[in-house]
Amino acid sequence: MTAGTVQVSPAWLRRREAADAAARAWELVDEVAVRLPSGGGAVIHDLGCGTGSMGRWLAPRLKGTQHWVLSDRDAALLSRAARSLPGDAADGAPVTLETHQRDVTRLERADLVGASLITASALLDVITADELARLVASCADAGCPTLLTLSVTGTVELTPSDPLDRHIADAFNAHQRRTTGGRRLLGPDAAGAAATAFTERGYDVLVRPSPWRLGPAQAPLTAEWLAGWVVAACQQRPELAVAATAYARRRLTEARAGRLGVTVHHHDLLATPR
Numbered sequence: 001m002t003a004g005t006v007q008v009s010p011a012w013l014r015r016r017e018a019a020d021a022a023a024r025a026w027e028l029v030d031e032v033a034v035r036l037p038s039g040g041g042a043v044i045h046d047l048g049c050g051t052g053s054m055g056r057w058l059a060p061r062l063k064g065t066q067h068w069v070l071s072d073r074d075a076a077l078l079s080r081a082a083r084s085l086p087g088d089a090a091d092g093a094p095v096t097l098e099t100h101q102r103d104v105t106r107l108e109r110a111d112l113v114g115a116s117l118i119t120a121s122a123l124l125d126v127i128t129a130d131e132l133a134r135l136v137a138s139c140a141d142a143g144c145p146t147l148l149t150l151s152v153t154g155t156v157e158l159t160p161s162d163p164l165d166r167h168i169a170d171a172f173n174a175h176q177r178r179t180t181g182g183r184r185l186l187g188p189d190a191a192g193a194a195a196t197a198f199t200e201r202g203y204d205v206l207v208r209p210s211p212w213r214l215g216p217a218q219a220p221l222t223a224e225w226l227a228g229w230v231v232a233a234c235q236q237r238p239e240l241a242v243a244a245t246a247y248a249r250r251r252l253t254e255a256r257a258g259r260l261g262v263t264v265h266h267h268d269l270l271a272t273p274r
């Protein structure tokens with residue numbers, strides 16, 4: 001595994017899947033659908049697939065036969081993905097899949113030959129600028145639409161607000177942009193960097209908001225997100241620890257009681273060849 005890579009637990013991916021599904025920008029799916037082969041036979045690559053959340057969401061929303069090629073460097077997540085993609089498209093056509101354990105920032109030209117669509121979800125913020133440049137180059141070489149969803153923007157809103165929110169958010173964003181194992185992560189700069197890179201390669205780029213809107217029904221996810229948000233902020237700025245401990249206790253009580261509303265802003269991006 002590459003030094004400084006961020007490992008993701010299946011439990012966290014399961015916890016966030018419904019919020020991700022509710023957040024995704026629907027109108028980009030319509031744009032994707034009209035660009036897929038009209039007679040079916042779409043080959044869809046999901047990069048950094050995790051347990052396959054994107055396929056579970058997107059495959060049943062597209063018509064026609066689909067073959068999904070799922071890639072992730074984490075074998076355990078891949079094996080879960082292989083077991084859990086839906087078998088049917090929107091019109092009942094079959095959905096098949098294959099999996100590849102590999103680094104999606106080091107794809108060879110042959111890896112994406114014949115792709116009809118490339119997707120990735122919640123991937124860009126954990127890679128570096130060089131890795132993003134290689135990823136965009138691979139997608140552009142493939143010459144098909146690329147849908148990159150749920151990239152954090154760095155903006156969160158908490159209701160009711162608290163004077164410490166802004167300080168925790170700033171420290172968290174700095175943590176997202178940290179250098180780890182010699183790799184400087186893009187964090188909230190990733191979606192903008194991807195848009196620029198695709199535009200420079202002559203692609204049309206659509207960017208749409210895809211915020212998590214977490215209310216009382218999402219209290220367990222809000223609490224888990226909040227705990228991780230504060231821990232990361234304190235790792236980055238240890239001087240926040242004393243104030244943040246009391247803050248976290250207060251906010252977690254509110255979250256668990258369904259009294260804390262959180263909006264975590266993301267962007268979905270669709271790049272299409274002209």
Ligand SMILES: C[S@@+](CC[C@H](N)C(=O)[O-])C[C@H]1O[C@@H](n2cnc3c(N)ncnc32)[C@H](O)[C@@H]1O
Nearest residue numbers: 048049050053072073074102103104105121122
């Ligand atoms: C936050 S998870 C998102 C997973 C999934 N796309 C989803 O939306 O649920 C990020 C995923 O990207 C994978 N990943 C990160 N960097 C990668 C790389 N360079 N090559 C392959 N997979 C990578 C991780 O193993 C993880 O499964």
